[in-house]
Amino acid sequence: MQELINSLTDGFLLGFVYGLAAMGLSLIWGVMSVINLAHGPVITVGMLTTYLLFVHFGLNPYLAMIIVAAVGLALGLLIYIIAVHRVISAPHLSSLLATFAVNMIILGIFNAIFGGDQNNISYSLGSLSIGFVNITYSRLLAALGAVLFTAFLYLFLYFTRPGKAIRAVANNREAAELMGIPSVQVLALTFGLGSLLAAVAGSLISTIFPFTIFSGGPYELKSFVICVLGGLGNPLGALLGGLILGLMEGLIPMWMPTSWVPVVEFGLFVFVLVVKPTGLLGAK
Amino acid sequence: MRALKQAGIWIYVGALLVWGLAVLFMQDPTLRETSFTLLMYVGLASSLNILLGYTGYVSFGHIVFFGLGGYLGFYLISVQGWSLYSAALVGGLFCALCAALLGMAVLRLRGAYFALATIGVNEAARAFISNFKPFGGATGLSLEYSIYDLYGGSMKALWLAFILVWLIVIAVVVTSYLVKQSRFGLGLMAIREDEEAAMVMGVKAPRSKTWAFALSALFPGIIGTIYFFKNGNVEPDDAFRLHMSIEMLVMIMLGGQGTVLGPILGSVAYERLRGFLLVSPLFKNLHLAISGVALLLIILFVPAGAVGWIRRRLPRLRGVLE
Numbered sequence: 001m002q003e004l005i006n007s008l009t010d011g012f013l014l015g016f017v018y019g020l021a022a023m024g025l026s027l028i029w030g031v032m033s034v035i036n037l038a039h040g041p042v043i044t045v046g047m048l049t050t051y052l053l054f055v056h057f058g059l060n061p062y063l064a065m066i067i068v069a070a071v072g073l074a075l076g077l078l079i080y081i082i083a084v085h086r087v088i089s090a091p092h093l094s095s096l097l098a099t100f101a102v103n104m105i106i107l108g109i110f111n112a113i114f115g116g117d118q119n120n121i122s123y124s125l126g127s128l129s130i131g132f133v134n135i136t137y138s139r140l141l142a143a144l145g146a147v148l149f150t151a152f153l154y155l156f157l158y159f160t161r162p163g164k165a166i167r168a169v170a171n172n173r174e175a176a177e178l179m180g181i182p183s184v185q186v187l188a189l190t191f192g193l194g195s196l197l198a199a200v201a202g203s204l205i206s207t208i209f210p211f212t213i214f215s216g217g218p219y220e221l222k223s224f225v226i227c228v229l230g231g232l233g234n235p236l237g238a239l240l241g242g243l244i245l246g247l248m249e250g251l252i253p254m255w256m257p258t259s260w261v262p263v264v265e266f267g268l269f270v271f272v273l274v275v276k277p278t279g280l281l282g283a284k
Numbered sequence: 285m286r287a288l289k290q291a292g293i294w295i296y297v298g299a300l301l302v303w304g305l306a307v308l309f310m311q312d313p314t315l316r317e318t319s320f321t322l323l324m325y326v327g328l329a330s331s332l333n334i335l336l337g338y339t340g341y342v343s344f345g346h347i348v349f350f351g352l353g354g355y356l357g358f359y360l361i362s363v364q365g366w367s368l369y370s371a372a373l374v375g376g377l378f379c380a381l382c383a384a385l386l387g388m389a390v391l392r393l394r395g396a397y398f399a400l401a402t403i404g405v406n407e408a409a410r411a412f413i414s415n416f417k418p419f420g421g422a423t424g425l426s427l428e429y430s431i432y433d434l435y436g437g438s439m440k441a442l443w444l445a446f447i448l449v450w451l452i453v454i455a456v457v458v459t460s461y462l463v464k465q466s467r468f469g470l471g472l473m474a475i476r477e478d479e480e481a482a483m484v485m486g487v488k489a490p491r492s493k494t495w496a497f498a499l500s501a502l503f504p505g506i507i508g509t510i511y512f513f514k515n516g517n518v519e520p521d522d523a524f525r526l527h528m529s530i531e532m533l534v535m536i537m538l539g540g541q542g543t544v545l546g547p548i549l550g551s552v553a554y555e556r557l558r559g560f561l562l563v564s565p566l567f568k569n570l571h572l573a574i575s576g577v578a579l580l581l582i583i584l585f586v587p588a589g590a591v592g593w594i595r596r597r598l599p600r601l602r603g604v605l606e
């Protein structure tokens with residue numbers, strides 16, 4: 001029982017971070033119907049930036065998040081301008097392969113510079129015990145950070161002009177343009193925001209787990225699963241999807257070996273896609 | 285069988301025949317290995333092209349059939365003691381059956397949803413096989429060396445694997461050509477252009493799509509068995525490598541999707557480029573990044589691929605460049 005509660009708490013807290021990463025993917029899909037296969041490397045960028053700032057400048061990983069966010073935003077804008085803009089209204093294969101090309105370029109450059117070694121941010125904060133529940137502070141802070149950024153995204157999308165413009169373009173690009181919204185800038189901003197969220201999620205993950213330059217990939221796949229659970233294109237549903245996945249990861253190892261977790265995850269993913277492609281929480 | 289009267293099919297088959305015979309004649313192991321890899325990619329890309337290029341459904345995890353067929357065939361050879369021929373055949377047929385069953389469910393999805401579902405299927409299969417005890421779990425299976433003796437020793441077995449892949453690839457290319465020229469293929473291309481309109485015109489879209497999916501899964505299953513037989517062992521990470529799946533897409537895009545020649549040219553060009561980058565001291569570390577840049581340039585500026593580009597420029601060659 002004690003084990004179960006500990007495992008569930010761990011999964012639950014991690015779920016917030018998963019949700020944050022998936023939110024970026026979901027936002028981009030919702031606004032421009034592009035599945036961003038460069039999502040994983042952007043997560044890696046977040047991890048690496050945090051790591052490099054910590055190792056070379058001794059910067060606190062949580063403070064580094066602000067710089068990571070800026071890097072993510074800039075990278076996203078750059079990817080949009082170079083790779084995505086030209087293929088945005090082309091068939092899906094084009095945008096899938098264009099973002100995958102970006103994926104290869106980023107990983108190729110990292111591979112040349114950093115190699116495949118494992119990096120670890122040795123910044124331990126100890127853990128908190130409430131009764132028999134043990135929570136490491138790094139997980140707690142990561143979950144808190146994810147909630148903070150979700151709140152930021154929500155406030156941005158619903159209460160600022162650029163945020164409203166993003167929602168308008170997601171709703172109907174032509175109509176939004178007729179209302180005088182510069183849709184190209186809005187799309188670029190959306191891609192930037194999506195990458196920002198991915199990079200921050202990477203930064204938070206790097207405070208919990210060691211990573212290599214290829215670590216972004218599995219989180220990208222998890223983000224797909226979460227997006228489908230929460231409804232593709234519904235960023236706030238992604239947080240819920242993340243929590244579901246986190247809880248599942250805490251729960252499943254109670255009954256079967258941990259290696260079965262991905263079988264269940266991806267099985268569920270395909271099942272939900274086939275039965276209800278708009279996601280468990282999506283609209284009809 | 286109108287297609288058999290056209291020049292294109294004979295040119296492609298002739299070129300493949302000459303290629304294989306030249307390798308057999310020269311008896312050079314290095315050449316055989318490079319040709320094996322090239323031919324394997326030609327076969328995989330051409331199979332995928334039946335679904336992707338003709339039907340317009342982007343199967344992102346198509347490597348799942350290479351992996352599943354390879355695993356089943358390998359299991360039959362190493363544990364059950366089947367011969368390579370029947371194991372490869374069963375591996376391929378099993379994949380076609382899987383694709384037909386799976387297709388009934390996932391082919392209802394369109395566009396990016398279908399692509400995502402195929403990624404999910406591949407990851408699910410990889411995760412499942414990693415836990416599946418009869419197939420050796422995460423460590424996979426290995427072949428006992430003595431099995432090669434049935435085929436006249438390991439040297440002979442390697443040549444046999446080459447010949448089989450060569451013949452299969454010729455079969456894939458002929459199939460791809462015949463499908464393209466047939467009524468069935470025209471139906472598929474109508475689905476690609478506009479599925480609703482095709483159905484209104486009397487194309488039985490669900491059935492045609494399922495057949496196309498099954499056909500495009502058959503050959504990767506056979507090739508998978510031969511490949512892992514040659515390798516001597518099979519592991520989940522080798523069999524279901526998502527990266528390889530995407531490389532197949534890149535090859536098709538490079539050569540020109542929806543053409544018979546495109547995937548052949550594309551896979552040869554891509555493999556040669558990668559081989560060059562991997563051995564060149566200047567680009568070795570950056571080979572992934574350079575392939576990425578090349579891919580991006582093609583997607584952005586030559587989306588029809590090499591063959592599509594030539595066909596548009598030189599209409600006179602259209603009869604040959606199918």
